Amino acid sequence: MFSRRSLRRGERLLKLERVIRTKPIQFEDTWQKSPQLEVVIEVPRGSFLKRGVSDKLDFISPFPCPFNYGAVHDYIGLDGDLLDALVLGPRLPRGARVQVKALGAVGLSDRDMYDDKLVCSHLPLQCRQRSIVLLFFHFYGRCKRLLNIYRGLRGRTICEGWGDAKDAIARARPRDKAWHGSTTPF
Numbered sequence: 001m002f003s004r005r006s007l008r009r010g011e012r013l014l015k016l017e018r019v020i021r022t023k024p025i026q027f028e029d030t031w032q033k034s035p036q037l038e039v040v041i042e043v044p045r046g047s048f049l050k051r052g053v054s055d056k057l058d059f060i061s062p063f064p065c066p067f068n069y070g071a072v073h074d075y076i077g078l079d080g081d082l083l084d085a086l087v088l089g090p091r092l093p094r095g096a097r098v099q100v101k102a103l104g105a106v107g108l109s110d111r112d113m114y115d116d117k118l119v120c121s122h123l124p125l126q127c128r129q130r131s132i133v134l135l136f137f138h139f140y141g142r143c144k145r146l147l148n149i150y151r152g153l154r155g156r157t158i159c160e161g162w163g164d165a166k167d168a169i170a171r172a173r174p175r176d177k178a179w180h181g182s183t184t185p186f
Contacts, residue, residue, distance in 0.1 A: 031124045034101040035165060037085070039120055041098065043069040045091040066136055068092045075172035076179060077115050083172045085118040088129055098122075104130065105168035106137045110144060111155030116168035134162060 042051050045068045050058040068091065071082035087100055100120035108115050119125070119133055137159040145157035 031101065031103075034103055035169060036099060037072050037102050037118070037120065037169075038074070039070045039085045039087055039098055039100055039118075040073055041068050041070040041087065041092045041094055041096045044094050047094075051094070067133070072118065072172075074175055075169065076175050077172050079110070079113050079115040081115075081181075082175070083118065083169075084115065085120050086133070088119070088121040088125075088133075089123070102165035102169065105163045105165050106133060107160030107163055107168075108137060108141060108158075109160055110157050111148060111153055113155070114160065116163070116171060118165055118168055130162065134159070 043049070043065045045066065046064045048061050048064055050061060050065075067086040067088060069084070069086050072085050073082055075083040077083040085102070087098060092098060100122055102118045102120050103125040104119045105116045106119060108117060117137070119130075121129075141157055141159040148155070148157055
């Protein structure tokens, strides 16, 4: 059957889901104040292939990517790589540069290294979209944890939850000309 621990985790996710559904997400003034950024798409929505900035194939996923996934080339995230961003909406081609608003951020700890993932869109965020993004990253964190165990890599890997996009951008550092790629071994 289910352990008490897994039941508590499930209860927390259900509470999170209820809170997300009842809270209004994007008011007009918040939408207007959201930072506008350029995101370069690395993994189009529906793709199984994960490529990094260098265009090298990182891995083949068993699941298609549910979002357009890319990076903000103006900032370096806390993991030493370009600041990650996902773009909601229809599939965009790999390499596309899109101007979007950063509406929030999801925190992810991978092997005890915290990193922000900006959540971006051309339209205001809906409650259901936020819920789907959070559930995906909770699932992603669990899958990544299993992959790290298989690879013999230690450290905590978990989705830390929803945060503010402006705070995530403030934690990142501006990219300078000296940056030539991440020094973190993935």
